[in-house]
Amino acid sequence: MDPDVVKMVHGAGGVEMQKFIKNYILKYLSGSGAEVPLEFLDDSSVYNGVVLKSDTYTVKPIFFPGSDIGRLAVAGSVNDMLMIGAEPKALAMGLVIEEGFPFNDLERILESVSKTASEAGVYVITGDTKVVEKGALDKIIINMSGIGFRHRYLDHNIGVVAKYRGGVDFRWLLDRNIRPGDKIILTGYIGDHAIALLSVREGVGFKIDIESDASPLNEIVDKALEVGGVVAMKDPTRGGLANLLNEWSDKSGYGIKIYEDKIPIRDEVRAACGYLGLDPLELGNEGKAVIAVVREKAEEVLDAIRGTELGRHAEIIGEVTDEYKFVVMETVIGGRRIVPQPIGDPVPRIC
Numbered sequence: 001m002d003p004d005v006v007k008m009v010h011g012a013g014g015v016e017m018q019k020f021i022k023n024y025i026l027k028y029l030s031g032s033g034a035e036v037p038l039e040f041l042d043d044s045s046v047y048n049g050v051v052l053k054s055d056t057y058t059v060k061p062i063f064f065p066g067s068d069i070g071r072l073a074v075a076g077s078v079n080d081m082l083m084i085g086a087e088p089k090a091l092a093m094g095l096v097i098e099e100g101f102p103f104n105d106l107e108r109i110l111e112s113v114s115k116t117a118s119e120a121g122v123y124v125i126t127g128d129t130k131v132v133e134k135g136a137l138d139k140i141i142i143n144m145s146g147i148g149f150r151h152r153y154l155d156h157n158i159g160v161v162a163k164y165r166g167g168v169d170f171r172w173l174l175d176r177n178i179r180p181g182d183k184i185i186l187t188g189y190i191g192d193h194a195i196a197l198l199s200v201r202e203g204v205g206f207k208i209d210i211e212s213d214a215s216p217l218n219e220i221v222d223k224a225l226e227v228g229g230v231v232a233m234k235d236p237t238r239g240g241l242a243n244l245l246n247e248w249s250d251k252s253g254y255g256i257k258i259y260e261d262k263i264p265i266r267d268e269v270r271a272a273c274g275y276l277g278l279d280p281l282e283l284g285n286e287g288k289a290v291i292a293v294v295r296e297k298a299e300e301v302l303d304a305i306r307g308t309e310l311g312r313h314a315e316i317i318g319e320v321t322d323e324y325k326f327v328v329m330e331t332v333i334g335g336r337r338i339v340p341q342p343i344g345d346p347v348p349r350i351c
């Protein structure tokens, strides 16, 4: 087999994908000088005050418990704009459809796009459709790109950070912003999306009562920024919480300590992970955020998040530290273990 070809792991959101992006994408496409450029590898970029995001969805199967590719596409792209401190405003949708795709399924997807967009306060205002021969791809692929603008509470939020840090050197909520002492909030249960998908995947299927969490996170972000003190936000999608925390640690140069007993995981998800040999920390989510907050405001931000529909199970799961430069979990039995960056998401084609 020719080793010099793209493999599934290059798109799987872990160490191999990071290397792929650096060695190929950034090699040719960096150097824009944008306010938040491609090479920051944050959730979105910023050019002349406009927040820009593009994401493509190749999920398998396209309908799954609690969600579908349409809802996922809107939620995923909107969330990446929210995470940097933007209010998403408009979307562009590119459809690539295989010949023979049923109009019934297409309408289900479009209805889901429309419903989720109105939930997130955005419209699809431009797009494109291509049809390819049967067998050229797996049913349907959606690209969802979007623009947004500075969140109405972002300046207030950063003002609160500045008060406790004695000044700040950032204008957006970037991965590199975290500092020792910051508390880390996780907005709810992890692993639901990947396990819900797996439960209906051909050849894997098993009976479980878990639905995907795919949802736009507007309300959680609004409430957190309204309180203020948030320094970084990121959604634990491909590669899960383990990948997210390692990215924060790498980009900031600080360590992160998390507490196993504080991480919200449903019993059913834990059981499914045991049965399938998966680590819930490495599973992708589509309706959760990880939020770093200055210590002094962490409890207040947590309360505000818990007051939202999607944030009821939020917890402070850890903190940033300068004791070491990697991610460490204090386990329920009192041990410590390093949480490595996953090689790739153990479950492919989840988004």
Ligand code: MG
Binding pocket: 043, 079, 080, 083, 234, 235, 237
């Ligand atoms: Mg993201």
